[in-house]
Amino acid sequence: MNPDAILDAFAAGKLTHEEAKQQLRGSGFLDAGCAKLDINRESRCGGPEVVYCEGKTPEQVSNIFEKLVSHCGRALGTRASEDHFEALPDSLGATYDVVSRLIQVSPEQKAGNGKIVVLSAGTSDLPVAEEAAGTAEFLGSYVERHYDCGVAGIHRLFAVMDQLQDASAIIAVAGMEGALPSVVGGVAGPPIIAVPTSVGYGANFQGLSALLTMMNSCAPGIGVVNIDNGFGAGFLAHKINKQTLGCK
Amino acid sequence: MNPDAILDAFAAGKLTHEEAKQQLRGSGFLDAGCAKLDINRESRCGGPEVVYCEGKTPEQVSNIFEKLVSHCGRALGTRASEDHFEALPDSLGATYDVVSRLIQVSPEQKAGNGKIVVLSAGTSDLPVAEEAAGTAEFLGSYVERHYDCGVAGIHRLFAVMDQLQDASAIIAVAGMEGALPSVVGGVAGPPIIAVPTSVGYGANFQGLSALLTMMNSCAPGIGVVNIDNGFGAGFLAHKINKQTLGCK
Amino acid sequence: MNPDAILDAFAAGKLTHEEAKQQLRGSGFLDAGCAKLDINRESRCGGPEVVYCEGKTPEQVSNIFEKLVSHCGRALGTRASEDHFEALPDSLGATYDVVSRLIQVSPEQKAGNGKIVVLSAGTSDLPVAEEAAGTAEFLGSYVERHYDCGVAGIHRLFAVMDQLQDASAIIAVAGMEGALPSVVGGVAGPPIIAVPTSVGYGANFQGLSALLTMMNSCAPGIGVVNIDNGFGAGFLAHKINKQTLGCK
Amino acid sequence: MNPDAILDAFAAGKLTHEEAKQQLRGSGFLDAGCAKLDINRESRCGGPEVVYCEGKTPEQVSNIFEKLVSHCGRALGTRASEDHFEALPDSLGATYDVVSRLIQVSPEQKAGNGKIVVLSAGTSDLPVAEEAAGTAEFLGSYVERHYDCGVAGIHRLFAVMDQLQDASAIIAVAGMEGALPSVVGGVAGPPIIAVPTSVGYGANFQGLSALLTMMNSCAPGIGVVNIDNGFGAGFLAHKINKQTLGCK
């Protein structure tokens, strides 16, 4: 409830002083012991709370998934291992993808809307690209993938040029020198989300080289997310795509 | 012209072999001596070529502005000094804003469309915030500004909460620790573009601290642009906003 | 003994020339072979010498614990493994906590005094938060824990606001972008000790991002300790709390 | 007003729905055009909003000072130049200190309470040390200064040892290798606030060397603030000191 609604309810006697105060404090979360689940995040932020599984025990993940599914009807887990997946009760009907490491509980699978294009520079960038694609699909976007389009053979990118211009957003995933988003930014109109990956060696410094390249792109209109953060890119692309869904 | 059109024109005898080859080479640029002006960028990339004035002489800027205005009808210059502005011929009808350091030639000033919100954490972040706002306005977006909303007094942000939810995109500008986008990402639905500024001292390291904060945000759905790069943020926000214009 | 006392004892003949010189040299330590135990540290520095167990063999830790307990009546070990714990003789009555990795020998367990609040941004920050809490409790402070209050859902922090204002000190533990202490610093009066954690990935750079955020906080009144250094935070919070114990 | 008070006033009809909503939005700030002054910060955070003058025009500073003094009775400006000071109306009765670069409007100068010790390693660290000292004094603490006590001649520190033990907090300011807080932490009981300065050259890297030293101190109980941030250290020390004022 927003302040307007709370004040109205309080004035109408539907909420006591203490209840109103609690509501105003914004206690819209669910206590799962080790975590406070933010169950109103979707209406507030454009997407549900997502479970970052790495570093959590299978039991904790299972516990959180059950709470989230019973309240929100669905749930997404990132950086999940097979152990996390196997700890979930069968009744949840969860699925697991070994490349993107995503666990999804998404009962009413509807076709995605709008279009998001996910580009990767090389084959080794696939796990990150797939995390981005899977996240956007879970949230309800339609995703088109074009992989291995890096600048060392730039004609491979030009072969998919026609597919870029009518996307709501383009996610460009690249490691090593990370030049792909700059080139895409110079040839395509949609907003571009650049994802540096830690693929490479030596002076790549675990993705720092690609991150700096993307921050410094001479082509404007590029937003960068964290190294290897396919999830963040998929989430942002969906937020952008969602705004256009009503009109296409 | 795209390859389809060029081939058709060539088959129809409207282009000679050499002309077709030139077109296919993509020579859609204008030679201004020291620079090759990319006059088709707007149709290709969603925005015109913009003149980065810093490091150019007033004569070079004037030369480039005249060429751009005569071909594209308008022009935008960033990081401009008063000297750059004064070197322009009066006939261009250019305007200059001393805070954002933007020069604009924009004859048919239409009311902006959609809505982009620009937030700044502090008063010192104004030049960057204004560069972002001015850029988006030049490109045709409607912009709403809310400044000095940093997290050290977070109630100042909450006072403008209602204005955030119906924006096409939110630009959050912050220096020092750069925490503003994370907090906004936790309370608002639209896509967020985070701009780190070099405001701060000591271990801020010229904006690196704010940049890292924004890259690592625990709230997903945030794209980051370069330090102090208000122009890039305004450009990206406009790209996002433009897609929704037809349907609101 | 301080110089005054030593000189008096020497003048009174209670100390020989050589004994006085030794005392003046400050040899108030205990030789444990591989280590010189600083048995007077509590009176001098407000807390006893604490054993950093990582990198020490179980035998060394056992040896040091026996010496410390026999001289000081109690002992605390940090970064301890189960192997370290199991090497201790049962007679010490030591306890071990697997999350905080603390070994405690603390025979006369008195209720803590004053109040220190420990906040964590996420569930993954728990080991560091618990190291801080356990350290402060061992030293004699009363500790209140509020976990998973990060800025991506800031209403979870506001729900515990009332508990913050009457603390002697607040320990705010956060990884990723580390924005929690800035927000707390903007809403709460007590001194704040910020602890960056290495939780996160990519451009987090093992906690560097959170550390820089906390150093650059726009909210003043925040002291930062080393990455993952829960022990240091608990120690400093206790030092602050101890000064107020006489008057509450 | 806190939520309790607002709800009571609303229930009692003293606030309209809109007024209550505004209050709950937390609009406890003052609009000074380019800035939103946080006039309730003292009650909320233990200290008033302080004006960081660097990067503001003399007119802006003057404007803000007048607003703050008329609402809060006093004001403090940091990193101020003489130009800032001279732009203030005489009626404010402001004073300026050229070493610490502080402007103070502090009409009823009361003797400070408690005791904070400010130590500096060298003579070049004076501006930072004085900023710390002046800030704490402005806020109401009693401050004792001991300068040029660096570890290259550690007997100079030992000569002031007696003065350290009864302080509420010790501020240790050091550049170059920044070892002073570690040594103080090994001989003195009060909480220590370490301030790295950018004094030094070459591999000092503008204070980074001292900052890292202080973060890694082997003596626990040390909180670190930003490089050259004397203001932050003074503010934190006062917060700690304030808690003990009632009982000494």
Next chain:
Amino acid sequence: MNPDAILDAFAAGKLTHEEAKQQLRGSGFLDAGCAKLDINRESRCGGPEVVYCEGKTPEQVSNIFEKLVSHCGRALGTRASEDHFEALPDSLGATYDVVSRLIQVSPEQKAGNGKIVVLSAGTSDLPVAEEAAGTAEFLGSYVERHYDCGVAGIHRLFAVMDQLQDASAIIAVAGMEGALPSVVGGVAGPPIIAVPTSVGYGANFQGLSALLTMMNSCAPGIGVVNIDNGFGAGFLAHKINKQTLGCK
């Protein structure tokens, strides 16, 4: 003289024991007071000693130029100011170029041989590109320039593609994200020398971003020189070109 020749001369009595020893010590340099001029460097290393003027007084530069010209017949100075140039005696017949900041004394101007292509990404990279071009020309290579070919409008690069394939070496100069050499490496056969420039702002970190990009290029066959080091690139390109001169 090489060891062979020295030993023969010594055996033949043409060199005394002391002279032979001196020769073997390799004292083939000229003492100019503050500097030891390496007059045999051309035969040994493929290019003469070149004077780095920055940080030298005009008198020192003049002194060194006179010595070099009298021994080697010509001389090149880099990073020279107009002051350096004006201090030279007219008799040397030196010329100065204000963009590349090169001083040349090169009496018998012959047409260059072979072909080196110098590409720049933007207009602001010109000073570095011209330093490279001028250096290679001084050493005797023929140079072709193509400027403002950056990846934000990649068709501008494709327009000059035919000119790339028959070069002995390509110098690709770029600041900001520095992606130009990667793209060139993916379309052109000759060896590529990449020169990062410090052009850009924010997270460019004075050229570090471009340097890392170039080091991590996914296109092999690229050698990188120091940031802004046009001279080094021109020198290396000439070394490569020189080897092919006999056969084209």
Next chain:
Amino acid sequence: MNPDAILDAFAAGKLTHEEAKQQLRGSGFLDAGCAKLDINRESRCGGPEVVYCEGKTPEQVSNIFEKLVSHCGRALGTRASEDHFEALPDSLGATYDVVSRLIQVSPEQKAGNGKIVVLSAGTSDLPVAEEAAGTAEFLGSYVERHYDCGVAGIHRLFAVMDQLQDASAIIAVAGMEGALPSVVGGVAGPPIIAVPTSVGYGANFQGLSALLTMMNSCAPGIGVVNIDNGFGAGFLAHKINKQTLGCK
């Protein structure tokens, strides 16, 4: 086909509109499922596409090798493990070298041409040096190796001086302080390719120390490749060497 040829073929009716468009799009690649193989790279860039095996499954590598060999007659794999090698079908006739970790399919082994010298500073730099040497040999160059010539015993370098001057290119491989290329650059004429290795410890920072040394060399004419990137060095050296093959 280049644009000229495509247009001619289209005009002559040998290509349909769609075929011409496809050709112009530059679809000269081979789809291997997870990768787009760039089969024309040799004619375009002076060397074939090379398989970076690390991070690929043995099945993927085997699949790619078969495709490449059937189209190009030969193939090179870098950073290969024995598992990669063993997954290849015997019919390919591949060989594997455990030091350089190269897999080669190179049926018609001809003697190499020209001469490339590979120098290493220490014995630990061998894997990188051998990767460079093996790559250049695969591409068709003759390679001469001189190892353990580091600057701590510089007479070991001078003993091979005669062999340096007639090389087409010198590859200098060094870890630790990486000073070898500077010294070689001061005594030898051919172009030098410097390869920093990650050999060393402490402040070597995984090769960063050697990389910076080589970037800053006071001897001009040195191009640097990425840390441990023997492949890139061998490729660049071959590109340089190839240009001289016709004339020696």
Next chain:
Amino acid sequence: MNPDAILDAFAAGKLTHEEAKQQLRGSGFLDAGCAKLDINRESRCGGPEVVYCEGKTPEQVSNIFEKLVSHCGRALGTRASEDHFEALPDSLGATYDVVSRLIQVSPEQKAGNGKIVVLSAGTSDLPVAEEAAGTAEFLGSYVERHYDCGVAGIHRLFAVMDQLQDASAIIAVAGMEGALPSVVGGVAGPPIIAVPTSVGYGANFQGLSALLTMMNSCAPGIGVVNIDNGFGAGFLAHKINKQTLGCK
């Protein structure tokens, strides 16, 4: 042989032209296949070539040890594992120390001369301290050890003060903040060699913090060696000590 001797021998016919040339080339090394052993290093550089075992196979180490012992009568190996040690033939009479990881073949064990003091800040710094001590002893110096003297309890250092002043050199080994050498430099006269260790966590950055501290020491007369480089410190200390041996 130095040039004088070679020329004399050549003039006297004791060396042929070719032999003299070889000698002048300085071929004073021993070819061990994978390494060129520098057998004259002791007379030239004040200490023999030492075998860095890490990264070498046991067979390589055994091979090198046999060659060195047969030519030089003794040998030292650093960073050795037990596997390296066990591969040596018993006939060498080698010894191995598990803390310092040194292998020594040193048949005629003479008492050390002069005095070198090795100080360590903590117990965890022992492996580095012992590597330093063992190296200096192998080379012939007398070594005195004082461990666990860190600045968190500085009286432990003062207790050994008398032992410092008559040393030829002091080696101060410290991790974490690395302040020990600064304090020693302020109280003791002999030259000090500072060794940063990688002991610590978080913002210690694998020893970088301690390294910077030592480089920036406000006490002059301190030379720093690489992180964890006990060997280098022991070698340098012995070089200093050796010069005083004749006169004490």
Next chain:
Amino acid sequence: MNPDAILDAFAAGKLTHEEAKQQLRGSGFLDAGCAKLDINRESRCGGPEVVYCEGKTPEQVSNIFEKLVSHCGRALGTRASEDHFEALPDSLGATYDVVSRLIQVSPEQKAGNGKIVVLSAGTSDLPVAEEAAGTAEFLGSYVERHYDCGVAGIHRLFAVMDQLQDASAIIAVAGMEGALPSVVGGVAGPPIIAVPTSVGYGANFQGLSALLTMMNSCAPGIGVVNIDNGFGAGFLAHKINKQTLGCK
């Protein structure tokens, strides 16, 4: 006085309790207002307190020089400007050197003892080299200078080889890649003090490149001081030299 002497004097009644305590506190310093001068440092640390002038006003420097000269008979100031020098009273008989920026008051100029060799790689390293040389001379050492001996023309170093071997210590000053000390360490026996300078550009990063090179030197027996810290090198070299003075 050391503790022995103080206790004896106290026992003998020559010191009161308070005086003894003061002495034991080690108050052997002189209060100069803004600084505590450490007048016993020479006997304790092997060299007098030296005045770092940069950042001090001419008046402060003058004040400190007068105090030091009246107590110690002589004084040395580093990083001094002409303004500092001119503020000194003529009666002090001070001298100033504009290259090294040293002020010396050294009335009884005796010939230096022992021998220290100062090498510089280039002409631009002179100010640092001269600071080192001047400092060592002031302290009483004999200094021999050999400048412009960098590795780009290594025969210039070999020409002075005979002068290196009989030095007590060698100071090797180098910027850019900083390889000089490694090469010297491979050919000369005396202890080597390496001084990185900030000379260079681009990826030199203000001397960091040279510093890392020197830390990682593969030649052992090298101690490194801070970037541009000629003073520290001269001081350490003198400390080493002093120990050998009695026996030569």
